[in-house]
Amino acid sequence: MPELPEVETIRRSLLANENAVLLKMEILHPAVLRRQDFEPASLYGKSIARIARRGKFLIFYFAQSSGHLIIHLGMSGRFYMVDKDQPLTGKHIHAVLHLDNGRRLVYQDARRFGGLWFITDVEEFFSCMGCEPLEDEFNPELLAKLVQGRKVAIKNLLLNQNLIAGIGNIYADEALFAAGILPHRPAGSLTSEEVQRLSQAIKKVLAESIRQRGTTFRDFRDGYNQSGGFQNHLQVYGRCHEPCRVCGHPIVRDRIGGRSSHYCEHCQH
Ligand SMILES: [Zn+2]
Known part of the structure; x- marks a missing residue:
């Protein structure tokens, strides 16, 4: 998507x-x-x-x-x-x-x-839509408020368009890997340091993908009907059983809240 x-x-x-x-x-x-x-x-x-x-x-x-x-x-x-x-x-x-x-x-x-x-x-x-993650309004303080007291898996919280706009399965998995956080962790269990890392990771992963003109698996094409390039830079998404690019352990895939999630059990905690 x-x-x-x-x-x-x-x-x-x-x-x-x-x-x-x-x-x-x-x-x-x-x-x-x-x-x-x-x-x-x-x-x-x-x-x-x-x-x-x-x-x-x-x-x-x-x-x-x-x-x-x-x-x-x-x-x-x-x-x-x-x-x-x-x-x-x-x-x-x-x-x-x-x-x-x-x-x-x-x-x-x-x-x-x-x-x-x-x-x-x-x-x-757009009255129900959450904040734009690349704008200044999205920062560790806001993310801390969004996760506070929430039992939902952090992966699912990131997918909730009413809280944060524009993140789907690919970039939720990639941002959680970049931040070293397991996707099924209850959102409210994140420490303030983890919230800080995740906030930065979301911005970094999204901005880097835009620089690479997006991710193409099957369908995505840009306005010139050309494929993107970020699929070559993915760390976990779509890499089930492949070695983690950081530690070499195989990437795991399982379902969280009905969505397939990809992560490294060794690098993410
Ligand atoms: Zn790893």
């Missing part, structure tokens, strides 16, 4: 389309339309003022319009640009945005867990 670094990578690769005018949209599969607070065609002729991200969501702001387009890529979605003289080749293309700069933005999703939301009130839409 695309997580914060993958969605941020897509956002950055699409920035060249800011100021382009949306000419029209083709919705090829109505199931991807998740919410329409207004008629999407009312955005035709408006220019894209800003492409932002919140958690795992992309947000398109339009000039002189109170309407916004929000996109979530679900489990397997892709959102990328194609020049107008190039054919659209992929299967499962559900939406195409035609821009006046000669490009099309293509939403493709084999499994359709994601979608498009046409909404007016961005603040309301």
Whole structure:
């Protein structure tokens, strides 16, 4: 599933389309339309003022319009640009945005867990979403408050989008490894030193993945429809039975709260 670094990578690769005018949209599969607070065609002729991200969501702001387009890529979605003289080749293309700069933005999703939301009130839409882990608002003091007294496994707390936005299975496992903390530890059992390490590890792992243009296992592609590079730098995720890159012990995988978790029993405590 695309997580914060993958969605941020897509956002950055699409920035060249800011100021382009949306000419029209083709919705090829109505199931991807998740919410329409207004008629999407009312955005035709408006220019894209800003492409932002919140958690795992992309947000398109339009000039002189109170309407916004929000996109979530679900489990397997892709959102990328194609020049107008190039054919659209992929299967499962559900939406195409035609821009006046000669490009099309293509939403493709084999499994359709994601979608498009046409909404007016961005603040309301994200009112339940937790803090952005790469912003200054996320720091050891805040993480200490989030974990305090919580019996839930720290891995599951990290996945809770209402507390921290944008972290999924890959980066929760990687951050816990980087911080030397076992994923099934009750969140409230972390010492203040561990909270400090975890807070720093989350920022470091996410920032490094963005530098490597995200993680591609099967589905993720950036805004140019290209694979990311962080899969070559993963320490634990997807490395079950492979030797830990630090100590050589085999990486363990088990299920925590219904999600597969990868960790090193030797390096994490
Ligand atoms: Zn190890």
